[in-house]
Amino acid sequence: MIEVNNIEKSFGDAHILKGFSTCFDKGKTNLIIGQSGSGKTVFLKCLLGLFSPEKGNISYDGKTYANLSGDEQRDLRQEMGMVFQGSALFDSMTVSGNVMFPLEMFTKQNKSEMQDRVDTVLKRVNLIDAHHKYPSEISGGMQKRVAIARAIVMNPKYLFCDEPNSGLDPKTAIIIDNLIQEITKEYDITTVINTHDMNSVMEIGEKILFLKNGLKEWEGTNKEIFKTDNAAVTDFVYSSELFKKVRQMYIEERN
């Protein structure tokens, strides 16, 4: 579980995160949504330890990040997996090399043990046949799956995804969403996803945090987001005609 307490972050005069608290539960897919410039990416980078908040703190299963020593912070980071928006795969390495990289860096396993683990996670993301290919030789959806495989290869406790569906076709986006949710349940991970994709919100949003102007505007589940009367949320989530109709149908069905 990740607990966030009254977090604030500024860059110069720009006050990005203005103080809010929330928590992300273990074994659930937690989604952060909000308009561009609402502070989602800064918040995600604070969760990853890449940015230090000026006020407030973040605790990972009771361990407050700011109170940890440098070595303890590094150890904690090794329990985190991250799927970047552009996948951030290492161009010079094959799919297999990319997934093996964290194992080579942080474990004392021998080559065959590492290869077994790599094969296991590549099978899990259905990419075992592409193990010898370079990132430039595979599609965007496959790159995302490699990034997921790399993120889970160390058995992380926390998985962070920054817009995992961006640039993907709807079918592939659903495959990626389902894969992330399945992995979250299977490995009992605390997953936090930063997304703009309303399909993801509806499909896998077990907890949704809506940010507006650096503040928490609303939080709830994907069931609750259908019922909410919060104007900012409805304006953002149901901005398309399709989602307006979906919401209307949901409300009519319940009545």
Next chain:
Amino acid sequence: MNYLSAIGSYCIMVWEVFKKPTKWRIMKSLILKEIDELIFGSLGIIIFISFFIGGVVAIQTALNITNPIIPRTLIGFATRQSVILEFAPTFTSIIMAGKVGSYITSSIGTMRVTEQIDALEVMGVNSLNYLVFPKIVALLLYPFAIAIAMYVGILGGWIAGVFGGFSTSADFTQGLQMDFIPFHITYSFIKTLLFSFIIATIPSFHGYYMKGGALEVGKASTTSFVWTSVVIIITNYILTQLLLG
């Protein structure tokens, strides 16, 4: 103020490079890869440039000796002095700042743009050590490349001098051996070692701290070449004053 800030950031970067080292098993392969890329990959251009520069120095010297009192041995002497003291270490380093420096800035800059550096940091890897340290170590072999440049430069001078009809082989060889000061070689290698550090770190700095997209990667490569060249030339002046002045 911006320059002071950049110098400060550069010093912090260099300090960070040597902190929290990457596993030796991985670092070893990275260093070998960089030696192949930065040193062996540059030998062709170094040899090509040195050969012709040595030849041109010999021809220019010969053409400027109009007084019959001045011995022809001066051609070999001038070629040796020019190549060993300046052309091999400094001129070649400027070329390397363009070739190797641009490669370093663009490769690290592209990793920054595509979030690969962020990925390393999130994993808990000291990205500066992982990316820059192997380049510094690989470029420790740069003096060997410069030794080859010296040899080929003098060979180029000999071929141009003798086969161009400007000097006899005996005169040229005598000139090469005349008033030879071994410390000049030491001075040249001291310069080269410092230049190698500059060539590894300044382009890395420009790549690592760049912001923006593909266009900015190109701009960062150009800026890094300019600054690497400026620092090499200033360092060359200071070292020459300190070691030979």
